Amino acid sequence: MRTAWISIIFALLVFASKGDERTLDSLKEFGLGFHWPTKQKKIEVPFELHANLVVIPLKINASDTLRFLLDTGLGTTLLTDTTVFRQLGIKxxxxxxxxxxxxxxxxxxxxxxxxxxxxxxxxxxxxxxIYVSSDQLNLSDYVGTKIQGVLGYELFSNLVVTIDYAKQRLILTQAENYRYKKRAGIRFPIALIDNKPYLQAAEIQSKKGPIANRLLLDSGAGHVLFLEDAGVDSSLFQFSAKPVNLGKGLNGAIMGKMGRVPELRLGPWTWSNVPTAFPISKFLKDTSHVQGGSLGGEFFRRFVVTFHYLDQYVVFKPIARRWRQKFELGLSGLGLRATGPQFRTFFVEFVEENSPAEEAGVLPGDEILMINRVRAGNYRLGEIYHLLKKKEGKRIEMLLKRGNSFQLVQFTLRPLF
Known part of the structure; x- marks a missing residue:
């Protein structure tokens, strides 16, 4: 699935000093971090899940409720809605x-x-x-719902934050009131680098044995696993022969190779043939923040995940029947975007070479009107991606609009490499 390499886009946006260690006392002293006026030890906040991305309600000053991505891979809050920026009136x-x-x-x-x-x-x-105008960075089209900004480190800095992917709720706990208990899951140490959490406990197996990797825990990205391509070759991993479009970055399309890691281990859990992206180095530019790779939302959604930045650990509690689920890649070769008032109008953003969609004649710019005789507008973007990776051998029929003409295409889902 290619929908949401969102956090990789933003990981460069860090304005806090490197190596700045903050304690709970210092955060209180300077009034930093999130607080609430009552004596409640914890509060709950419902969220929506779109293409493995957490969308939370947020207000800026006296604004109406806005829709922000929650991104552990982001060091500074980002506003991306031009209308909201104008309404705020902040110079x-x-x-x-x-x-x-x-x-x-x-x-x-x-x-x-x-x-x-x-x-x-x-x-x-x-x-x-940081404000970036909507015409420069339109996240909504690629997530498939209204997105007005991204929130990262600030929420996690002084709170213990639990993301319950099954019940779709955030649990925010005052750090002084949180005590880790084994029933909450298994605890793993993390390192905070540029205000972002890195995990060293995951073990990645290549064809020649384990390789060392420090992985960013990246709730703002929809992928399973991302690894730098430096030094990676076919003797270590299986991946596509040609570069493919991995998604949209801050400065344009990101090209790289899709592959599979033979095995990924974390504590007592093991997954085989894990879909992995290997971006080409030049598309990373000078982003030295990328250190080894990252785990994204397709991984997280199998757990209840608790982040404790102040004590520098994360807790994973597996969700029954989810953590064993096989990781899947898209089987069509299509990259899509959603537009319109409700983000229910869908266009083809790109078509991968030698994919079922390309062989069927689908072209970038085509509007998808119907899928298997169901109006495309009945779906959310994430639901369409789910259909396109659901089952190898499944027949897909699409009615497309291309200019003033209509095209009926059919293709069969299959692995792309």
Missing amino acids: PIRQIELLGLGDGPSIQAQVLIDVKLQVGKAAAYHQNL
Whole structure:
């Protein structure tokens, strides 16, 4: 599935000092992090799940409730909605250039300071955020629902945050009130680098044995596993012969190879033939933040995940019947985007070479009107991707609009490599 390499896009956006160690006392002293006025030890916040991405309600100052991605791979809050920016009426203190993933030019952004962020009853004051206009970075089309920004480190800095992917709820706990218990799951140490959590406990097996990797825990990306391509060859892993489109980065399309890792282990859990992306080095540019790779939402959704940044550990509790599920790749070769008021109008963004969709004659720019005789507008973007990776051998029929003509195509889902 190619829908959401979102966090890889933003991992460069870090404005806190490297190696800045913050304790709970220092956070309280400077009024940093999220707090709530009552004596409640914890609060719950419902969220939506779109293509393995967590979408939470958030307010900025006195705004209406906004829709933000929750991204552990992001070091600074990002606002991406031009209408909201204008309504806030906050004067930026300076303009900056952002250089991230992709092969295009840098984009312009503006720094806003001293804003209030609110998630449920929890609020954080005197926060900074980065504004990127909607016409430069339109996340909504690629997630398939309204997205107005991205929230990362600030929510995790002084709270214990539990993401329950089964019940679709966040549980925010005051750090001084949290005590780890074995029934919460298995605890693993993490290292905070540029305000992002890295896990060293995962073991990746290649054809020649285990390889060392420090993996970013990246809730803002929809993939399973991402690895740098430096030094990777066919003697270590199985992957596609030609580069494919891995998704959209901050500076354009990200090309690389899709492959499979023979085995991924974490504590007592083991998965075989794990789908893995290997971006080509030039599309990473000078983003030194990428250290080894990352685990994304397709991995996380099998667990209840608890992050404790202050004590530097993460807890994974497997969700019954989910953690054993096989990781799947898309079987059609299609990359899509959603538009329209409800994001129920779907266009083909790209078609991979030698894929079932290409062989059937699907072209970039085609509008999908019907899928297996069901109106495409009945689906969400994530649901369409689920259909296109559901079962090898499944027959897919699509009615497409191409300019002023209509095309009826059929293809059979199959592995792409």
